[in-house]
Amino acid sequence: xxxxxxxxxxxxxxxxxxxxxxxxxxxxxxxxxxxxxxxxxxxxxxxxxxxxxxxxxxxxxxxxxxxxxxxxxxxxxxxxxxxxxxxxxxxxxxxxxxxxxxxxxxxxxxxxxxxxxxxxxxxxxxxxxxxxxxxxxxxxxxxxxxxxxxxxxxxxxxxxxxxxxxxxxx
Amino acid sequence: xxxxxxxxxxxxxxxxxxxxxxxxxxxxxxxxxxxxxxxxxxxxxxxxxxxxxxxxxxxxxxxxxxxxxxxxxxxxxxxxxxxxxxxxxxxxxxxxxxxxxxxxxxxxxxxxxxxxxxxxxxxxxxxxxxxxxxxxxxxxxxxxxxxxxxxxxxxxxxxxxxxxxxxxxxxxxxxxxxxxxxxxxxxxxxxxxxxxxxxxxxxxxxxxxxxxxxxxxxxxxxxxxxxxxxxxxxxxxxxxxxxxxxxxxxxxxxxxxxxxxxxxxxxxxxxxxxxxxxxxxxxxxxxxxxxxxxxxxxxxxxxxxxxxxxxxxxxxxxxxxxxxxxxxxxxxxxxxxxxxxxxxxxxxxxxxxxxxxxxxxxxxxxxxxxxxxxxxxxxxxxxxxxxxxxxxxxxxxxxxxxxxxxxxxxxxxxxxxxxxxxxxxxxxxxxxxxxxxxxxxxxxxxxxxxxxxxxxxxxxxxxxxxxxxxxxxxxxxxxxxxxxxxxxxxxxxxxxxxxxxxxxxxxxxxxxxxxxxxxxxxxxxxxxxxxxxxxxxxxxxxxxxxxxxxxxxxxxxxxxxxxxxxxxxxxxxxxxxxxxxxxxxxxxxxxxxxxxxxxxxxxxxxxxxxxxxxxxxxxxxxxxxxxxxxxxxxxxx
Numbered sequence: 001x002x003x004x005x006x007x008x009x010x011x012x013x014x015x016x017x018x019x020x021x022x023x024x025x026x027x028x029x030x031x032x033x034x035x036x037x038x039x040x041x042x043x044x045x046x047x048x049x050x051x052x053x054x055x056x057x058x059x060x061x062x063x064x065x066x067x068x069x070x071x072x073x074x075x076x077x078x079x080x081x082x083x084x085x086x087x088x089x090x091x092x093x094x095x096x097x098x099x100x101x102x103x104x105x106x107x108x109x110x111x112x113x114x115x116x117x118x119x120x121x122x123x124x125x126x127x128x129x130x131x132x133x134x135x136x137x138x139x140x141x142x143x144x145x146x147x148x149x150x151x152x153x154x155x156x157x158x159x160x161x162x163x164x165x166x167x168x169x170x
Numbered sequence: 171x172x173x174x175x176x177x178x179x180x181x182x183x184x185x186x187x188x189x190x191x192x193x194x195x196x197x198x199x200x201x202x203x204x205x206x207x208x209x210x211x212x213x214x215x216x217x218x219x220x221x222x223x224x225x226x227x228x229x230x231x232x233x234x235x236x237x238x239x240x241x242x243x244x245x246x247x248x249x250x251x252x253x254x255x256x257x258x259x260x261x262x263x264x265x266x267x268x269x270x271x272x273x274x275x276x277x278x279x280x281x282x283x284x285x286x287x288x289x290x291x292x293x294x295x296x297x298x299x300x301x302x303x304x305x306x307x308x309x310x311x312x313x314x315x316x317x318x319x320x321x322x323x324x325x326x327x328x329x330x331x332x333x334x335x336x337x338x339x340x341x342x343x344x345x346x347x348x349x350x351x352x353x354x355x356x357x358x359x360x361x362x363x364x365x366x367x368x369x370x371x372x373x374x375x376x377x378x379x380x381x382x383x384x385x386x387x388x389x390x391x392x393x394x395x396x397x398x399x400x401x402x403x404x405x406x407x408x409x410x411x412x413x414x415x416x417x418x419x420x421x422x423x424x425x426x427x428x429x430x431x432x433x434x435x436x437x438x439x440x441x442x443x444x445x446x447x448x449x450x451x452x453x454x455x456x457x458x459x460x461x462x463x464x465x466x467x468x469x470x471x472x473x474x475x476x477x478x479x480x481x482x483x484x485x486x487x488x489x490x491x492x493x494x495x496x497x498x499x500x501x502x503x504x505x506x507x508x509x510x511x512x513x514x515x516x517x518x519x520x521x522x523x524x525x526x527x528x529x530x531x532x533x534x535x536x537x538x539x540x541x542x543x544x545x546x547x548x549x550x551x552x553x554x555x556x557x558x559x560x561x562x563x564x565x566x567x568x569x570x571x572x573x574x575x576x577x578x579x580x581x582x583x584x585x586x587x588x589x590x591x592x593x594x595x596x597x598x599x600x601x602x603x604x605x606x607x608x609x610x611x612x613x614x615x616x617x618x619x620x621x622x623x624x625x626x627x628x629x630x631x632x633x634x635x636x637x638x639x640x641x642x643x644x645x646x647x648x649x650x651x652x653x654x655x656x657x658x659x660x661x662x663x664x665x666x667x668x669x670x671x672x673x674x675x676x677x678x679x680x681x682x683x684x685x686x687x688x689x690x691x692x693x694x695x696x697x698x699x700x701x702x703x704x705x706x707x708x709x710x711x712x713x714x715x716x717x718x719x720x721x722x723x724x725x726x727x728x729x730x731x732x733x734x735x736x737x738x739x740x741x742x743x744x745x746x747x748x749x750x751x752x753x754x755x756x757x758x759x760x761x762x763x764x765x766x767x768x769x770x771x772x773x774x775x776x777x778x779x780x781x782x783x784x785x786x787x788x789x790x791x792x793x794x795x796x797x798x799x800x801x802x803x804x805x806x807x
Contacts, residue, residue, distance in 0.1 A: 009537070009545070010552050015489050019506055019515075019540075020496040027499075055492070093505075096515040100505055123502040128495055 016055075022086065022093045024123075025051045028132045030103065030114040031124060033140070033147045037104070040111040045151040045170045048090045049083035049158070054135040063142055063158060076164045080155075084168055172254040172300030174741040175773045181214055183245030183264075186238050186802040188214075191792045193775060197764045199791045200777045207801025208777035209329065210236065212745045215775070216326055218249040218262050220269060220283045220292045221319055222341035228265050238802050239264060253299045271295065285315065293318040302359065302737050303366050306373035309351060313376070320347075320356055327723045327744040334715065336702065336722050350699055357700045358664075360738045361671050361729055368660040375657055378650040385643040392639050396632065409637060412630045419623045426616045433609055448595045455588045458581055465578045472571040479567060483560035486553055493550045500543060512539040671729070672697050678728050682721040686759050687714055693721075720744070720760050731769045740772040746779060758784045 015021055029050055035041040053059050059079050062072035094112065097103045102120060103112050114120060140146050143157055155166045179190040190211070202208045213223045213236075225236040232240075239245065246263040262269045267283045269292045281292035294304050296318050305316040323338040330338065337356070340347040358365040407415070499505070511518050511526055518526065525531045541549070676694040683693035683704070693704045702718050723742055730738035762784035764774065776783075780794070795801055 010549055013541075013549055015492040015496060018496055020499045021492060023503065023505055024495050024499040027503075092515060096505055099516070100503070102503065102505075119503055123499065125502075126498075128498050131491070 016082075019089065019093055021055075022051065022090055023097065024129070025055060025132060026090065026093060026097070027102070027114065027120070027123060028129045029054065029136060030112070031120075032133050032136050035113040035147055036116060037113045039147065040106065040113050041147045042111050043149070043151050043154075043170075044091065044094060044110070044112060045087055046149075046154050047094075048086040049079070049151075049154065050136075050139070050146070051086065051090070052079040052083045053139050053158070054132045057131075057135055057138075060135055060138045060142070063162065073163055076159060076162055080159050080164055080166055087170075172302070172737070172739055173771070173773075174300070174739045175252040176215065176249060176741075176775065177252065177257075178250035179211065179214055179218070180248040180250075181239075181245065181802065182248070183239070183242035184805070185242045186245070186804055188802050193773065193792060195773050196767075196770045197761075197774045197776060197787060197790045199761075199783055199787060200775070200793045200795065201780050201783065201791055202777065202793075202795030202801075203780055203797060206795035206797065206799075208795060209745055210239070210801050212326070212328065212743055212775075212777060214247045215249065215743060216322065217264075218247045218260050218269070219296070219318065219322070220262075221322060221326070226264055253296065254301065256299070268292070285317075300737070300739050303370055305355075305359070305366070305369045306376070307352070307355065307369070308372060308376050309349065316355070316359065320352065321360060323353075324356055324360055324723065324726060325739070325741060325743060327720065327742060329745050330719070336719050354700060358668065360726065361675070361736055362664060363667055363671075363735055365664050365668070366737075368657065368664045371653065371657050371660055375650070375653045378646065378653050382643070382646040382650040385639070385646040389636075389639040389643045392636050396636055399632070400629075407629070407633075409630070409633050412626060412633060416623065416626050416630060419619055419626065423616060423619045423623065426612050426619065430609065430612050430616075433605060433612070444595055444598060448592055451588050451592045451595070455585060455592065458585045458588065462578065462581050462585065465574060465581065469571065469574050469578060472567060472574060476564060476567045476571060479560055479564045483557060483564065486556050486560065490550065490553045490557065493546065493553060497543065497546045497550065500546060506540045508538055508540050508542045508545075510540050669697065672700070674732070675725055675729055679721060679725040682724060682728075682763060683717065685763070686717045686721065686756065690714075693718070695722075717756065717760060721763075724763060727772060727774070728767070731767065731772060742772075742774040742776075744774060744776040746777050746782075754782060757782055762786060 026047055029047060030041055033039070033041060041047075056079070059075060062069075062075050065072050094103065094105075098105055098112075100119075101117065102115060104115050105112050143149070143154065146154075151170050159166045175195060176193050178192055179188070181188040188207075188211075200208055200211060210225075213221075213225060217223045217226060224232065225234055226239055227235070228240045242264070244263075246261055249260040251258050251260060257274050259272045260269055261272075267287070268280050269283065270278060270280045271292075272278045279295075281290070281295055282288035283292055285291055294315075297304055297316075302321070307314055307316055319341055323340065324336075326338050328338050332339075337348075337353055340352075355369070359369070506515065507517050509517055509520050520526060523530060523533050525536065672695060679695065679702070680693050683690055691705050693702060695702050702722060704714065704718060723744070726738055727740065727742055730736045730740050757778070761776065761778065761782075765784070765786050780796075783791070
């Protein structure tokens with residue numbers, strides 16, 4: 001590959017658009033919500049939005065502030081639309097991960113959980129995901145039963161209640 | 171002297187036409203039976219010279235309509251005419267109120283007939299050619315301009331329904347147009363010499379009178395206003411007094427100002443240098459404060475710059491950490507490979523230089539959807555490099571900021587020092603050395619004087635304005651009085667001229683009358699009204715009316731022929747003077763008087779009955795109209 005093409009690819013690359021970005025965040029959510037088979041993660045549509053929160057601490061802080069803060073409102077609004085665009089990508093990644101034997105789906109495809117095997121163990125080996133873990137814990141303390149609630153309820157509590165319109169239906 | 175000479179009359183319509191024979195100077199006779207169109211010819215001439223002929227009015231309510239002409243269409247009358255030696259063609263369409271004129275070189279002009287339609291009308295054009303001034307006539311509150319139509323009242327000898335009247339009736343009869351004043355004016359303009367000047371001076375006098383009275387009313391209004399503004403006797407001051415008063419107050423003001431300066435000068439000299447030092451420090455302080463303001467702006471800009479770079483750097487740092495996690499996931503999980511299908515995400519065996527779909531591609535430019543470990547690492551490297559660059563930039567911004575802050579601090583200290591120094595210096599200056607009480611006293615007094623001065627100046631302006639209005643009135647009044655005097659002299663002169671004219675006129679008129687009426691002893695005109703007096707008012711024979719009027723017009727012509735300065739245009743239109751029952755012999759005698767005129771510098775167009783003219787003038791008959799050969803000939807198509 002020529003230098004020029006390399007340079008162009010470098011410029012066009014965005015970490016948040018990379019499927020590995022979705023991959024590691026989904027794994028982190030399942031792992032630190034304790035979804036290991038006994039406990040399961042319900043409503044996979046939710047994941048795309050949770051991703052937004054655990055990869056950006058400012059968003060979690062925005063949840064605590066008053067509704068009048070225009071800057072926070074804009075941040076949340078952007079998170080909603082970014083999440084919405086990522087919903088399908090997340091699904092695609094989930095089915096790939098299933099195929100790789102990293103996660104498991106329930107029969108009706110509505111619940112998922114992390115499988116424990118050599119690959120997943122080595123993935124969580126080390127302290128790579130402290131930042132995400134931290135954010136997830138903070139979100140957990142604000143949203144009860146995070147693994148179990150429906151996407152609509154989740155969106156209500158993080159967007160609608162904060163004055164950000166959510167319009168999509170799942 | 172101007173004169174009128176008609177060469178030819180033409181009438182053309184869709185249904186009728188008429189073309190006159192060529193007329194010449196001297197007498198031109200048109201004979202004809204009653205109703206053959208003699209009067210119509212006269213009227214056509216009069217109409218083409220802007221006269222108003224009721225018979226030609228197409229209006230439905232007109233009961234005396236001339237049937238052929240009013241029912242004709244596209245009809246006009248054309249006059250081939252010589253005015254004061256220049257030949258023109260005049261054309262007027264029947265029913266239209268404008269006349270077109272064209273001269274021998276073909277210059278065409280159109281003039282309105284009515285004065286309210288145009289500033290310069292046909293009458294003005296014609297009078298100008300005849301060398302007669304267009305006079306403004308004032309009667310009571312009305313003013314109007316003299317028209318050629320008015321003068322024609324002593325030129326066009328029509329068939330007057332009232333035989334007692336000498337003048338032709340005006341086209342539009344009103345108490346003004348037929349007043350004795352206007353009649354006299356017509357006589358004076360046509361025969362008098364100094365009268366034109368007299369009448370144009372009257373116009374000027376009226377103008378002057380208007381200006382005088384408007385100047386007077388402005389002056390009086392202003393005076394009234396002055397009395398309302400300054401109702402107290404003591405407030406009324408004349409200009410001289412006011413000026414003196416203002417001068418006095420001004421002097422007082424300048425004395426006060428001098429006294430004030432003296433007080434300042436008496437300040438001790440050692441504090442003088444202290445004040446100088448304070449002033450110097452003050453201006454220094456102002457400069458420093460300005461610099462400080464500038465520095466604050468620069469510092470704020472720098473801080474903003476630093477913030478922007480830091481936000482940028484933090485963004486990349488976040489990306490670096492995310493990239494590290496991506497690499498970790500790739501290395502441990504190995505989910506997506508550079509040969510994964512971008513749709514189903516399964517790994518597939520893609521041939522080199524071939525797309526997933528099988529199409530041929532250039533491997534170098536083919537954009538893959540997934541990266542290899544090496545590519546991820548080089549991405550990470552470039553992101554790290556970006557962080558380093560951002561760090562460098564931030565570092566240099568910080569340095570600049572630091573130097574600005576240092577400068578700011580130094581200036582703040584300097585400013586503080588100057589403030590303290592000024593404060594100390596001020597406390598040391600002995601301010602008691604100026605007599606503040608005295609100064610205040612002077613200032614109060616000055617203010618009082620200034621106020622008084624303002625009031626006086628206002629009054630002065632007012633008085634000056636009043637004087638100006640008074641002066642204007644006096645000038646206008648003087649102009650008016652002067653003109654009035656001049657006019658009285660002109661009037662006297664014109665009157666005396668008139669008396670001699672009347673004397674001449676009477677001589678001619680008397681001899682003409684004596685020659686036509688055998689029983690008559692004397693004939694003259696009244697020196698005031700210019701109306702004829704025959705046998706001192708005793709002669710009452712009805713048929714004599716024709717001679718009285720005919721000879722009046724003939725006398726006018728003869729007067730003009732005797733004296734070139736007379737304005738009368740040496741032209742007469744005479745329509746069959748037969749109505750008052752004059753006998754044939756008397757009529758012939760009347761007409762034969764033209765034989766006695768030697769001078770041929772005139773033109774008379776005369777209509778009469780068949781053979782009703784002296785045999786001596788047989789050669790002057792230009793046209794004979796009969797029942798079979800009427801004036802207007804039908805056009806047979």
